[in-house]
Amino acid sequence: MNSWRNLLIHGDCTDAIDHVTETLREQVRLIYMDPPFFSNTDYTIKRKGQSSDRHASMVTDEHSYSDRWEGGLEEYLRFMKDRLEKCKSLLSNNGSVWIHLDYHVSHYVKVMLDAIYGYHNFVNEIIWKRTNSPKVQSRGFGSQHDVILLYAKDSSSFELNPVYRPIDRKAMKPYSYQDEKGRFRLIEIEAQVIQKTQGRRRFEWKGRDAPYLYSRKKLDEWWDQGLIYTSKNGRYSKKQYLKDVRGIPVSDLWFDIPPIQGSSKEYAGFITQKPVTLLDRVIKAASSKGDIVADFFGGSGTLAVAAHQANRRWILCDISDTAIGMTQQRLAEIGCDSYELLRL
Numbered sequence: 001m002n003s004w005r006n007l008l009i010h011g012d013c014t015d016a017i018d019h020v021t022e023t024l025r026e027q028v029r030l031i032y033m034d035p036p037f038f039s040n041t042d043y044t045i046k047r048k049g050q051s052s053d054r055h056a057s058m059v060t061d062e063h064s065y066s067d068r069w070e071g072g073l074e075e076y077l078r079f080m081k082d083r084l085e086k087c088k089s090l091l092s093n094n095g096s097v098w099i100h101l102d103y104h105v106s107h108y109v110k111v112m113l114d115a116i117y118g119y120h121n122f123v124n125e126i127i128w129k130r131t132n133s134p135k136v137q138s139r140g141f142g143s144q145h146d147v148i149l150l151y152a153k154d155s156s157s158f159e160l161n162p163v164y165r166p167i168d169r170k171a172m173k174p175y176s177y178q179d180e181k182g183r184f185r186l187i188e189i190e191a192q193v194i195q196k197t198q199g200r201r202r203f204e205w206k207g208r209d210a211p212y213l214y215s216r217k218k219l220d221e222w223w224d225q226g227l228i229y230t231s232k233n234g235r236y237s238k239k240q241y242l243k244d245v246r247g248i249p250v251s252d253l254w255f256d257i258p259p260i261q262g263s264s265k266e267y268a269g270f271i272t273q274k275p276v277t278l279l280d281r282v283i284k285a286a287s288s289k290g291d292i293v294a295d296f297f298g299g300s301g302t303l304a305v306a307a308h309q310a311n312r313r314w315i316l317c318d319i320s321d322t323a324i325g326m327t328q329q330r331l332a333e334i335g336c337d338s339y340e341l342l343r344l
């Protein structure tokens, strides 16, 4: 698709989804949505004025978007249902939708997604630790996390690219053994307490009778490759070398992506702005280079920034003029001008 241009759409996401569906039906690999959370809050943008010799710069608040719903929860859920249904026809068969919410309505939206995308297409409920310092609450515990609901368009065609995080000091600790091939840790090859089920076979291998977890053939293979460690008391374990480990596999608990601080370089002043590292993880886990990724509640444009940097094609929409302006500014800062601005 040589004529492709990324799309920044200013308008209601329903119109945007309808518009792109005309030409891109079943061609979008990933849709990320970070809609209003039913938080009953009016959001503002923090703008820093110029400082002078005599005065420090003033920060002013500018209206961004409202997350208040006159018709209450019913109105909010109707709003979401329409949009979630429309998105489905845009997704490719191996595509997925990622809905970012929090405790206010994630449970309602999950039930809705089960109905629209199918219970069997549910993949994950990801918990992102979005703050290190929760507000003290008079009622209940302070909330520290957001929820990202991940559904595949068709779970039989969907595959997540494995994601690893770097091995930190804590994870490095077990790698306390060393030989000529480098640092390694030990992995049990004998059944431990709860693995010692009734039907488990014991057999003798290299002079030791034990309830082995692997076949004799596999154990021989590892022995020949020098991957079996013999302890002083004659017990066998498998060596896992640090150099062969790609990192720590990421689970559905995302505690390693820090929130944006007011002082951080990427903070554009958008209160509900998400970190580029968060969108980078989502994009790399569920799409490949050249794929089309979309965000119809784009805010300050974080998805477009992450997609540009990860060589994906992108579509981003927002109803707020301020959000579109901020997105353009952020794209300019990373040298991205290869997009079309469409006002619907």
Ligand SMILES: C[S@@+](CC[C@H](N)C(=O)[O-])C[C@H]1O[C@@H](n2cnc3c(N)ncnc32)[C@H](O)[C@@H]1O
Pocket (backbone or CB within 6 Å): 011, 012, 013, 014, 034, 035, 036, 064, 065, 270, 272, 273, 274, 275, 296, 297, 298, 299, 300, 301, 302, 303, 317, 318, 319, 320, 323
């Ligand atoms: C939580 S923010 C998104 C923040 C974004 N992920 C970021 O990193 O900056 C939600 C956005 O949805 C937009 N929005 C609300 N209703 C909309 C609608 N009907 N169509 C398109 N955008 C809408 C708001 O203007 C707001 O910018």
